[in-house]
Amino acid sequence: MGKVNRQKKRAGPVRGGFITTRLNSMIGWGRKYSLFQYPFITACCGMEYMSVACAHYDLDRFGMGWTRFSPRQADMLLVVGTITQKEAPVLKTVYDQMTEPKWVVAFGACAVSGGIYDNYAVVQGIDNIIPVDVYIPGCPPRPETILDALIKLQQKVQKEGHEWRWGKKK
Amino acid sequence: MAMGQEKVIEDLKNKFPEKIKDVSVRFGDDIVIIDRDSLLDIVKFLKEKPHDFAMLLDLTCVDYSGQKDRFEMVYHLFSLSSNLRLRIKTRLSGKDPSIDSLTSVWKNANWLEREVYDMFGVRFEGHPYLRRLFMYDGFEGHPLRKDYPLRKRQPRIPMRKEE
Numbered sequence: 001m002g003k004v005n006r007q008k009k010r011a012g013p014v015r016g017g018f019i020t021t022r023l024n025s026m027i028g029w030g031r032k033y034s035l036f037q038y039p040f041i042t043a044c045c046g047m048e049y050m051s052v053a054c055a056h057y058d059l060d061r062f063g064m065g066w067t068r069f070s071p072r073q074a075d076m077l078l079v080v081g082t083i084t085q086k087e088a089p090v091l092k093t094v095y096d097q098m099t100e101p102k103w104v105v106a107f108g109a110c111a112v113s114g115g116i117y118d119n120y121a122v123v124q125g126i127d128n129i130i131p132v133d134v135y136i137p138g139c140p141p142r143p144e145t146i147l148d149a150l151i152k153l154q155q156k157v158q159k160e161g162h163e164w165r166w167g168k169k170k
Numbered sequence: 171m172a173m174g175q176e177k178v179i180e181d182l183k184n185k186f187p188e189k190i191k192d193v194s195v196r197f198g199d200d201i202v203i204i205d206r207d208s209l210l211d212i213v214k215f216l217k218e219k220p221h222d223f224a225m226l227l228d229l230t231c232v233d234y235s236g237q238k239d240r241f242e243m244v245y246h247l248f249s250l251s252s253n254l255r256l257r258i259k260t261r262l263s264g265k266d267p268s269i270d271s272l273t274s275v276w277k278n279a280n281w282l283e284r285e286v287y288d289m290f291g292v293r294f295e296g297h298p299y300l301r302r303l304f305m306y307d308g309f310e311g312h313p314l315r316k317d318y319p320l321r322k323r324q325p326r327i328p329m330r331k332e333e
Contacts, residue, residue, distance in 0.1 A: 085306070085323070085324065085325055085326055086304075086305070086306045086326065088325065088326055088327050089326055089327050092327055119313075120313040120318070120322060120323065120324070121304075121305075121313070123325070124323075127330065127331070128325075128329040128330055128331060129327065129329070129330065130330075131330075
């Protein structure tokens with residue numbers, strides 16, 4: 001058979017078979033494509049979440065398809081919908097149960113700011129209870145908006161610095 | 171007004187001549203304004219045959235802040251056998267509003283009355299378990315009263331920042 005010029009065909013890693021990277025960047029890369037999610041769904045935005053998670057928009061393309069039913073196994077908390085004052089301690093408990101590293105997405109106008117419910121019953125934004133990484137506006141948000149926000153979260157995860165144990169020792 | 175409805179109003183007027191204060195029609199349904207103390211007698215009479223208002227559709231309250239008898243209780247009754255609806259209204263005083271509970275007549279009045287107690291602070295005499303339904307333990311005041319402060323918040327856990 002004819003000779004195949006391999007070097008011309010593959011413009012991949014150099015011939016020695018190794019690549020160089022920084023540990024931080026490699027860990028970020030690994031984490032951003034394996035975000036296990038815990039959807040905390042309380043209201044109508046859940047419909048949009050289902051649309052995003054299922055085949056039409058397909059979150060799995062971004063490595064976020066894996067839904068965990070225990071917060072202890074999740075990396076990403078999706079707060080989807082209105083959080084009432086009555087429910088606030090539940091959300092706080094769920095957040096506290098998640099192990100580090102963890103990220104929070106405020107999904108939709110209610111989770112971001114309380115939305116149209118400026119009244120006695122509703123928490124005016126979940127950042128009153130827990131820290132939030134990405135805010136998604138919209139009532140409810142379009143699936144494209146959600147994908148955009150989640151890609152932004154991936155970029156954030158990629159760039160995150162890590163405080164190593166040996167770094168802290170002095 | 172359907173024929174059956176006229177009969178119901180007539181029977182009510184004959185049976186409780188002193189207790190029926192006013193009768194009117196809105197959107198095809200009758201509204202009967204009654205005396206607060208005779209609520210139980212009147213609904214028991216309406217629930218029995220021949221009127222047969224077997225169903226309590228809803229029970230709620232309105233706060234007419236600033237008027238003399240501030241709270242108005244509204245009862246929506248429905249008769250399955252004759253397909254009739256009837257609305258019963260009665261006024262309660264603003265200071266310590268209370269009225270007889272309907273839990274002995276309709277079981278679903280239990281939660282409906284708890285809701286009204288939660289939101290308006292109306293006490294229901296004879297209710298077996300008058301506790302807040304929607305708001306949490308430790309919540310002060312009744313949020314649907316017109317004098318509840320618009321911006322008042324009562325968080326259960328400390329907030330991370332000032333609202």
